[in-house]
Amino acid sequence: MKKTRNILRALRPWAVALAAAPLLAHAWTNKPVRIVVPAPAGGTMDVVARVLSEAISAEIGQPVIIDNKPGAGGAIGVHALNSAPPDGQTIMFMVSNILTEIPLVMKTGFDPVKDVKPVTMVARSAMVLVSAPTVPANDLKGLVAYLKTGKGSPGSYATYSAGTSSHYAGAIFARKAGLDLQHVPFPGSPPALQNLMGSQVDILFDGIVTSLPLIKAGKVKVFGVGAKTRLAQLPDVPTMAEQGFDEIDFSNWAGAIVSAKMPDDMVKRINAVLTKVASSPKVRERLIAQNFVPMTSESPEQLAKITHDEYERNAKIVKAYNIQLNQ
Template identity: 35%
Template sequence: MRPFQKILATLLLAASAAAAQAWPDQPITLVVPYTPGTGIDLVARQLSARLPAVLGQPVVVDNVAGASGNIGSEKVARAKPDGYTLLVQVNTLVMNKSLYKSLAYDPLNDFTPVSLTSWGTLLLVTNPNVQKTTSVAQVVAAAKASPGKFTYATPGVGTPHHLSMAMLLQSTGTEMLHVPYKGTAGAVTDLLGGRIDYMFLPVHVALQHIQAGKLKAIATGSDKRLAQLPEVPTLAEAGIKGGNVDMWYGVLAPKGTPSAVVDRLNKEIGAVLRQPEVATAFESQGMVPASSAPGEFKELMTKDAQRWAGVVQRGGITAE
């Protein structure tokens, strides 16, 4: 390294350290690109309730919903990279990279990953009145015998629920009729009423209906069985290659945020996630706390984007 390069590097490190020492000196905003009450909103509110104690500044949640999370995500991507505007997102962030023909931001290159916060998963469920649906093998056999006869609902095109089912159908060479809804509520209502046959649902949404006998769990998309439903096999156990459809949740900052600020956030978020009360709150929503180093989070995002891009391309799926 040449002398002037060493001087520049030293100055940059000094500036980053100075920024970290001064940060934070004003409130921090956690942008949630979805409506209140969602799983990602719960994550943000757990952080906003506990981070002020260690950061010494208020932490507020700003729900900026719309366009499958793109409006809120773009807002953070365009924000000043000073550590005061952060994004709390789920893996739809990287799914959107291949779903939308044009985005006003780059999900992989316009953010600095800070830390994972948790993992959630989806359950493949059915209305109990649908015949021959006690296992994935029976579902596949029935779908192959009657291509396009069976239906599955999603909260919309390109959602994790949709891509998870697309992955399953692609992996098994089967066809079903996709019925997209504008949100989860209407889809669940029709599933319970027998107007829809199958659906991938988050654990916290499906569990109450499973326990009441109104829905039947066929398989879980996690890499291991759920504590709440130990008798339900995973998709992998059912023979579905690459059947893990877990959803990651995490915090990101605008690209260019000082590394010292990112490191401080990573440390404090990790400490919050280790609190027993947070684990309990997450478990009520079918999630498990999980922190990570920024670099690990970046690697996960990159691999996940590639994986779901394959599903999108094979299925010819586009979102408008």
């Protein structure tokens, strides 16, 4: 009996190792992982990172820590990413405007092509046009008429950052509607929405992820969807295209990037884990509950092409509408 116990005791470490083998096979690092988020807590990027972090930790068997680094159009976060060794312990979760929109109008201090590598997308998020609850209008036509009276704050549109699709959409809307609106940028959706609800600003093009709970609570009014098709969450709200603003069609992808110095084989290992995690029913359900559309890219190379195409499309918009940082 004693001999049997000794044999079992000797085999126990091997049994533990074998049980952990499937988990460790998917790990790209044997140390804690830091996820840099270039936005404040509560914003779209932060929501995505927190939905994924728990699942990533379970998959790789390591703690995952969220590190919010907002400001400077994402440059602070990218600097933090690239200041860390490219060993897989530091990755970034962000929304694609950090790469495809902001650098077109702001000196970010990093090259969106040369300094980072896209890894995988996990979801997309559409935009909606919302207003302060005190705005006396019930449809887009009435909103435009009200803003033309100059009785607003006065005539202002907020954005969740200068140089983002929030800024692009606001500038396009103002130009096509014949409005003279002051651009008021904020460092993220939460502070922009706070000021909107307080009627310090009139309107905001915001991601549905952060706006929908406030729309449902009656704390902001919604006037249109910034996409070609209506949203399942707001089936009765017409798109901006339906209302004559067909160029307002923005849908940023949310996902991970890493330092350009990271070896490609490491990037592919991280891609494999994140794609697996983002494709799981539990994570997809949580993303849908947060009003995202779950979506993954096939490879880092495919995502790099998607990112390049979005950058080129936005560059044409910036040129056509002469969108500037302080516009």
